[in-house]
Amino acid sequence: MEISQLTAPLVEIAADWLVVPVTDPVEITGKLAVLDTALAGSLTRLKDLGDLTGKFASTVPLRGVSGLKAARVLLVGLGKVEDLTSGRLDRALTTATRSISDKKDVKVAFAVPDAALGSVSSAQIATAATAAALTGSVGQDLYRTEKGRFPFASFQLICTSENRADVATAVSRGRIVGEAVNLARDLVNRPPQEITPVGFATRAATVAAECGLKCEIFDQPRLEKERMKSMLAVSQGSVEPPRMVILEHCGGDPGAPKLALVGKGVTFDSGGLSLKPTDGMLTMKCDMAGAATVLGAMTAIAKLKLPVNVVGYMGLVENMPSGSAFKLGDILTARNGVTIEVLNTDAEGRLVLADVLSYAVDAGASRIIDLATLTGACVVALGEDVAGAFSNDQSWCDAVLSAAKGCGEDAWQLPMWDLYDDLIKGDVGDIKNTGGRWGGAITAAKFLQRFVSGKPWVHLDIAGPAFASSNKPHREGGGTGCFVRTLLAVAEGLKP
Ligand code: BES
Ligand code: MN
Ligand code: ZN
Numbered sequence: 313m314e315i316s317q318l319t320a321p322l323v324e325i326a327a328d329w330l331v332v333p334v335t336d337p338v339e340i341t342g343k344l345a346v347l348d349t350a351l352a353g354s355l356t357r358l359k360d361l362g363d364l365t366g367k368f369a370s371t372v373p374l375r376g377v378s379g380l381k382a383a384r385v386l387l388v389g390l391g392k393v394e395d396l397t398s399g400r401l402d403r404a405l406t407t408a409t410r411s412i413s414d415k416k417d418v419k420v421a422f423a424v425p426d427a428a429l430g431s432v433s434s435a436q437i438a439t440a441a442t443a444a445a446l447t448g449s450v451g452q453d454l455y456r457t458e459k460g461r462f463p464f465a466s467f468q469l470i471c472t473s474e475n476r477a478d479v480a481t482a483v484s485r486g487r488i489v490g491e492a493v494n495l496a497r498d499l500v501n502r503p504p505q506e507i508t509p510v511g512f513a514t515r516a517a518t519v520a521a522e523c524g525l526k527c528e529i530f531d532q533p534r535l536e537k538e539r540m541k542s543m544l545a546v547s548q549g550s551v552e553p554p555r556m557v558i559l560e561h562c563g564g565d566p567g568a569p570k571l572a573l574v575g576k577g578v579t580f581d582s583g584g585l586s587l588k589p590t591d592g593m594l595t596m597k598c599d600m601a602g603a604a605t606v607l608g609a610m611t612a613i614a615k616l617k618l619p620v621n622v623v624g625y626m627g628l629v630e631n632m633p634s635g636s637a638f639k640l641g642d643i644l645t646a647r648n649g650v651t652i653e654v655l656n657t658d659a660e661g662r663l664v665l666a667d668v669l670s671y672a673v674d675a676g677a678s679r680i681i682d683l684a685t686l687t688g689a690c691v692v693a694l695g696e697d698v699a700g701a702f703s704n705d706q707s708w709c710d711a712v713l714s715a716a717k718g719c720g721e722d723a724w725q726l727p728m729w730d731l732y733d734d735l736i737k738g739d740v741g742d743i744k745n746t747g748g749r750w751g752g753a754i755t756a757a758k759f760l761q762r763f764v765s766g767k768p769w770v771h772l773d774i775a776g777p778a779f780a781s782s783n784k785p786h787r788e789g790g791g792t793g794c795f796v797r798t799l800l801a802v803a804e805g806l807k808p
Contacts, residue, residue, distance in 0.1 A: 314465070315442060316466070318468050323347065325380075325421045327421040329421070330421050333423065336390075336391050336392050340355055367389045368403075373412075390404050396429055401440045402440050406787060409444045409445050418465060419468075422438075422441045433478075438469050438483055439486035440486065442489075454498070488615045491611070492793075495604070497788075497791035497792065498791070499604040500790065503597060508552040508579050509554050509628035512555070512579060512603065513626075538647060540647050546631050549584055552630040555628040561610060561614045565621075570676050572675075573609060573624045574625045576684035578631050579600045579629070583631065584660060585657045586656045586657040587633055605795050606624040610624040638654060643740060653739065655745055659756070661685070662759045663745060669682060669760060673763070680768070681802065682772070685778050685779070693726070699721070703725070719798050721795055728754065735747035743762060747759075
């Protein structure tokens with residue numbers, strides 16, 4: 313998609329769609345008044361009829377207009393100025409871009425407001441619009457012969473000569489964010505026969521080379537050498553060999569703290585011998601969403617050249633039943649020496665993360681965030697749109713939650729009290745890989761905590777929000793790319 317800035321009167325803009333944000337209540341002054349005059353007063357009439365309200369995420373398309381160089385106008389409501397946040401902005405603008413991406417080769421222009429709207433600057437609006445142009449015009453129909461959604465041919469941001477430089481910076485950021493989110497979505501949406509551990513690692517190596525990330529890939533012999541037997545147990549029933557991808561962005565001083573981002577990358581979770589029923593297995597290509605989020609975030613961190621040190625770790629395996637699969641009752645010795653009783657082979661994500669987390673700790677991580685589609689219990693607790701947050705360090709957790717809030721991504725902290733440790737105490741080994749029916753999201757987090765050696769750590773259980781079961785006006789079904797933005801915001805908030 314060609315993305316550019318332009319300073320010109322709105323009536324002079326040649327485009328298939330001219331997208332104009334409005335707030336509630338709509339005030340037909342300034343640029344909007346000029347547009348209204350060119351449109352022979354139709355904006356005023358729409359407002360008087362109650363059809364143009366500026367209500368949050370409302371869209372009013374005007375097709376076949378005359379008086380402008382643009383063929384169509386889309387008025388998009390941002391809601392009340394005092395309620396505007398960057399999350400609400402993303403939602404309204406993605407609703408707009410989704411609504412006009414059903415045709416091929418569409419040229420779109422977006423009228424950047426001249427000044428801030430409440431607490432949101434015009435540069436932030438330009439970033440959000442650019443990201444929305446990229447995400448809203450890409451669907452999950454990767455393999456459909458007849459596509460439902462088409463990337464815009466071009467996206468022009470109409471700005472003033474005063475804010476042009478700010479808008480240019482904002483646009484390049486928007487492009488980076490939009491592409492990172494789309495990368496995570498794309499990987500989740502691709503089928504598990506393509507995104508195998510090797511398929512994922514190959515793609516990761518390609519994007520790493522493109523954006524200047526250091527990339528190391530551990531194959532099975534290397535993983536064995538690293539004693540990652542908990543992760544390898546999950547992989548052993550599959551014909552697809554495992555991989556661990558390590559991506560490194562060294563933007564800070566060599567001695568500066570290292571942030572580790574760790575992602576669960578189960579490229580297909582059949583449940584293993586504790587086989588899932590069809591309904592539960594149906595969407596389990598999404599079980600590598602944590603790894604995809606980490607990959608997306610790492611590309612953005614690298615492209616923005618953030619002055620910090622960040623390492624991304626992606627533990628990639630396929631969980632399958634077979635004659636060589638790991639079994640119920642098996643005792644696994646994880647990389648850090650903790651012994652694990654396998655009570656359920658479907659509680660595999662924590663077995664993968666166990667070894668990857670301990671590797672990250674030994675590699676010098678000073679702070680850790682892991683992301684995983686870890687438990688159905690978390691979806692039961694918080695619903696499909698909210699991630700569970702778990703931590704051993706409140707101030708680090710607060711930093712991550714506040715970054716999430718700033719991006720409009722919903723995460724809710726759950727307790728990590730000692731009493732939950734009893735539920736995963738082992739009979740034969742140190743710990744068991746399930747804590748039973750109750751508090752399943754928390755006992756999973758408690759399991760992970762055994763592998764972070766007391767380092768400040770936040771676990772985000774994204775089982776709900778990583779994969780959307782249906783289309784909504786503001787987002788496509790399938791992979792969502794959730795928490796890519798949060799990870800980027802966390803990295804930006806680190807002290808250089
Ligand atoms: N990948 C699943 C969790 C999941 C469920 C992700 C729904 C996305 C949507 C995970 O590996 C799993 O199977 N967890 C089990 C744990 C149980 C066996 C203790 C679960 O949640 O049922
Ligand atoms: Mn599972
Ligand atoms: Zn899983």
